[in-house]
Amino acid sequence: MIQFSKYQGLGNDFILIDGRSGQLPDVVVSPEKNWVVQLCDRRFGVGADGLILALPAQAEGDLRMRIFNADGSEAEMCGNGIRCLALFLADSDGSIAGQSWSIETMAGLICPRLEDDGNILVDMGCPFLDPGAIPTTLAMGASGLPQGEFNIDGTILMAAAVGMGNPHVVVPVKNLQSIPFNVWGPWLEQHQAFPSKTNVHFLEVKTPEQLEIKVWERGAGPTLACGTGACATLVAANLLGLCNQYAEVRLPGGPLQINWPERNGSVFMSGPAVALFDGILTPELTPYSTEKTVQPIGNDVGEHNVDNQQETTIKEDVLETEQAISTSEREAIVGVNDFLANQSLDSLIKIAGDSLEKRTRKRLENDGLS
DSSP states (O other), X not given: OOEEEEEEXXXXXXXXXXXXXSOSOHHHHSOOXXXXXXXXXXXXXXXXXXXEEEEOOSSSSSEEEEEEEXXXXXXXXXXXXXXXXXXXXXXXXXXXXXXXXXXXXTTEEEEEXXXXXXXXXXXXXXXXXSXXXXXXXXXXXXXXXXXXXXXXXXXXXXXXXXXXXXXXXXXXOSOGGXXXXXXXXXXHHTOTTOXXXXXXXXXXXXXXXXXXXXXXXXXXXXXXXXXHHHHHHHHHHHHTTSSOSEEEXXXXXXXXXXXXXXXXXXXXXXXXXXXXXXXXXXXXXXXXXXXXXEOOOGGGGGGSOTGGGSOEEEEOXXXXXXXXXXXXXXXXXXXXXXXXXXXXXXXHHHHHHHHHHHHHXXXXXXXXXX
16 A cells, blocks of 8 residues: 655645655655656546655655656656655654754755745755756856857747756746747757756746746646746846845746845745645556556447446566566565455545544644644
8 A cells, every 4th residue: 555645835736655664665766657657647647747755865864855757757856846745744743843854855965944934945055057067058158157049930039057956947038928838848948958858947027026937847848836946047037137136936836935145055945835635546556556457348348248347357467577576565565455455445545534634633733723
């Protein structure tokens, strides 16, 4: 049985799976791309912009985070995702305001903190401005960051690149509503100037302390929010002389407060995260399922009576799968199957509901509301 939680930050939503005790099998800790795609599918899976795994620390952190985009690719970091993870940790452990965590990511050690107002303040670390570190082939510009121009069907776009552990390109525009967002976004994401692809942010400057952006996220497409993108946008806009060191960055899902107090220091992001629901993955959605459930189709339907029109389970590649997984994973599969065989749907729903209720009670108690 794999339990999960669903959280969102400004509409950027994530499936979170807790494996801090080392209880997850390897096929979950290092998931196949196709499984992540299925899990994040909004019609055939749980539905999300990404999957976040909370794992045991490998170095000096309290825990390690792995995050996967909806297309199955692994991301170095995600600002909205780490806020969601922080609130999940607070809810799960009954943490109070002031609690912070050191979380190992592919972008380095990131330290979110639960604030008095319920928002999550995150030290996002120093931005990467060297072209090779972002990475990008754009040359260093006069403003102290990689800059260049792009010709898209005769339209010249001026752009600047910033790294926040993952790559970003920021494109100032006069009016966000008038741009061909769905054309320019994927075109820039996959441009050869960004060897690892890039997140794309179109920027409209409202005032020096208020920015508005539209996000085309690498591996996910249009998203309501991007925390690392908001940080990268402020850094780029500040170096280009378009905004102050502190600004509210408005995204389609809502605002984030971004502060870059020192040019050689960290960027700080503050914003909300919200718990949505808890659940349990069915055997068909578990990555180690060796069974496939199908319905009779075509002319075969007429050859079955009503009783035989029930779902038919077909064993697929069982021997190959058993050879590919470890003994511990086989034991996990047996345990899951035994558990599910002895549980009704109502009891599984109750387990998920009890988990959510327990975490909600902790949150309310800590807020002094119960």
